[in-house]
Amino acid sequence: AQKVTQAQTEISVVEKEDVTLDCVYETRDTTYYLFWYKQPPSGELVFLIRRNSFDEQNEISGRYSWNFQKSTSSFNFTITASQVVDSAVYFCALSEDKAAGNKLTFGGGTRVLVKP
């Protein structure tokens, strides 16, 4: 069975600090997909990034960057020069390549609090 672990439940930083969120996953499949979502206080989950298991290239999007390491089953997320608007709960998720439906398994989430 698949599993996603986000060991950090809450991280508090001061604005402009960098913050890295850890995500470790377990799966028996060779083809799978990893996602990060952001949930601001309003409640709606916002999609940030998707990565497939065959693409280990790291990615940068503005102040966000992702480090995918298949050897350690990790897909970590870094926010550089954090801002107050980055305060939210961030979820890592895993989807396996199954025929019937697109089933996401979420980690427990990491709450990020950015203080001015």
Next chain:
Amino acid sequence: ETGVTQTPRHLVMGMTNKKSLKCEQHLGHNAMYWYKQSAKKPLELMFVYSLEERVENNSVPSRFSPECPNSSHLFLHLHTLQPEDSALYLCASSQREAAYEQFFGPGTRLTVL
């Protein structure tokens, strides 16, 4: 309307009431989902509909009854709920293949008295 919408946004109900949550997606997707988010278990998948057929039912009590009349609409019918069912109920939609991200609605905050 764009994206995924959910109504109502807030609902308070007694344990003997019957109510329904509605979800509508305007993205042309062919799969829809119900999730429950509470303080104890952050994001639990409840039901998955793919091409309007239920393909996943994660041991959800029968007091929750989903309905998917077409690819754009999803309902969650509620009856004789318990206070521990109080949570944020999130609807999502996507293309049915695993490679695609799910798009979420804003959720319905449910309180059972």
